[in-house]
Amino acid sequence: MKAVALYGTIGSLVLTALAAVPAGGLTRPDTAGAGTPAPAPPRIAFGRCAPVERLPSSVECGRLTVPLDYAHPRDRQITLTVSRARATGGPKVRQGALVFNPGGPGASSMHFPMYGKTERWRKTARAYDFVGYAPRGVGRSAPLSCQDPAAYAKIPSASPREPSAAFKRQKYAEAKAYAEGCARKAGPALRHFTSANNARDLDMLRAALGEKKLTYMGASYGTYFGAVYATLFPGHVRRMVFDSVVNPDPRQIWYRNNLDQNVAFERRWRDWARWVAKHHKVYRLGTTPQQVLRAYDTVRARLGHRPLAGKVGSAQLQAAFLKTGYNDAYWPVRAAALSAYVKGNPKPLLRQTLPQPGGEAADENSNAVYTAVECNDGPWPRDLRVWDRDNTRVARVAPFETWDNAWLNLPCAFWPRHAPRGASQDPARFATDVTDAALPQAGAAHRPVDVRTAPGALPPVLLLAAERDGATPYPGAVELRRRLAGSSLVTERGAGTHGVSFGTNTCANQYVERYLLTGRTPARDAYCAARAEPKPVLPAK
Structure with missing residues (x-):
């Protein structure tokens, strides 16, 4: 999941020895003793x-x-x-x-x-x-792009709390196609x-x-x-x-940071539920956090089967309510929209969950850069059984966002192996259990700094x-x-x-x-x- 932009919405190339540049110098190449320093840039003409x-x-x-x-x-x-x-x-x-x-x-x-x-x-x-x-x-x-913006923004979409085996296979195929799209559209530049x-x-x-x-x-x-x-x-x-x-x-x-993020977001999700329960007289969603969360999960399941206005599925609902974890300012408006929906007025929830029109290209571009940087920066598991095991384990204690976060980052399991070029992306070739020991170089472009x-x-x-x-x-x-x-x-x-x-x-x-x-x-x-x-x-x- 993105550590999203603030004030508005995660050492590569250390191969042998990467020395700091002397004061006043410019960027040096990564491989010790190879190449020449980057030429000094001209002053920007504003x-x-x-x-x-x-x-x-x-x-x-x-x-x-x-x-x-x-x-x-x-x-x-x-x-x-x-x-x-x-x-x-x-x-x-x-x-x-x-x-x-x-x-x-x-x-x-x-x-x-x-x-x-x-x-x-x-x-x-x-x-x-x-x-x-x-x-x-x-x-x-x-600009980097991995997918047609219209396809990226296609709605409605589903976000089941407990994904079935068939749903997982669908997500595996989508992630593989997305990684291939990044490689095809960016070419050799992708690794940089x-x-x-x-x-x-x-x-x-x-x-x-x-x-x-x-x-x-x-x-x-x-x-x-x-x-x-x-x-x-x-x-x-x-x-x-x-x-x-x-x-x-x-x-x-970035693999472990994302798993840790899921647990931290679950804590924030429950903070929101406690706040809503404290204001039960206003929202009528429950007097306990557990009742509030059950009310939300009921709506989530309902939209998973029958999207609101044919446009807002459970995935759009999740994306909107994830913002309660980023900023307390979203707490009242999201609670009010959920309460209105439960009482029979879907309009506030529809307004808050529908993606903004005209932003498809920017959203796809942002996601492409996010994916490329995270997948390039460090090693990721290539064995889909590892993803399934780790996210199943975390979802038991942090069900709110774990699987959505896994789908966001899953293209990294299929990321192009930059050395040697053209290596197979078949995940069955990589069966290492990467969470019980230090992560190996499972196809990442670089090692973290x-x-x-x-x-x-x-x-x-x-x-x-x-x-x-x-x-x-x-x-x-x-x-x-x-x-x-x-x-x-x-x-x-x-x-x-x-x-x-x-x-x-x-x-x-x-x-x-x-x-x-x-x-x-x-x-x-x-x-x-x-x-x-x-x-x-x-x-x-």
Whole structure:
């Protein structure tokens, strides 16, 4: 499941020895002693943004050229789109550029420069140019596609809580076809969509902006490739904020992280059910969490057999209600829609579950990049029996999202084996039990980067995490703090909204603002009380 983009919706290429680039240098190739460094990028020529970006005249746009393959940096080049809003405070207070990535993989921050107009970002926007960009594969940055968008967006679709053997076979076939579509449409370029290359692109962006050192803020997946950047280029870091932290342990990337995500989302799902039960007088869905969950499961089963308006099946219902796990702000509106449906009014549920028209191409593109990065970054089981065993086990304790998450990531079981080229994708050839020991190189393009820095190699960085986050479970933040020497962790106690900073938690916002403006971090551990729970919204009559 995606560690979705925030503020709006998971070391590759370490083959033998991958040394950090000396301060002031540029990205080097992955294979020690091979190739030449990537040429220094020219300064970005900013100008008017293309209409397709839908950005105001206060934002300017440009293009950044980077190598497709950093092991052969003078071969094929690709271009990335970049956006910028100048610091509002003038030369005396300007501290450089602040580059932001909202997560994904597959999300763009092209709209980030607009945040400087909001009150929560006002002081920071006085000191920094706000810089957003579309990472490789995303939007107009060498766009990646694996499937016809209309086929990808086809509705209704089913999401049974306990999938049958026939349903699993259907999903296996769909995943295989999707992986083959990625390979066919992208060709040899497919292997180069990785987190390590995202980090190298980020260093090229730093240089093209004229920044000697990088000030960066990453959320969700943006914390992972930001941490990869810190590992590869510690001498290029000025300040870094990591909000809602992915577990960077190479053994977690990405198969185990997704299994852990299922358990964390189940906890958040039950948090929502407890909140709804507490407001039984409003929603009439049950006085206990168990009753609320039974009411939801009844609707889920009903839509699985008879889609609402012929368009909303159980999969569309699941996708809509998964957002309750990402942000508490969805709790009242989803509860109100479910309550109205149970009482005989399906219109609110229909409005909240129908996909937005016109977004099919962007959704397919985002999913293609997500799949390519996750499948390329590390090893995945190739034996479908392993997927079935592990997800069956997890679904016993976390039934809400486990199987949907498995179907999302299943193309990685059939991912092209890049070395040697043309190897068979028949899963029967790979019978290793990959969860009882370290995952082997089961067809992954690369090995994950061993994220870590030595004491003193990296300036202090700031981490933020909510204790009950579903998308990026809290132990990941503790693990990254351990691996980045000198880092500080701000914890939002008892909270689960994915994205701590610059929301409604004043305590967390103050830590981020102080760090970005002064470089000061709190003690190794700091804590903020949870933001207030949302107030109920009356169901439509």
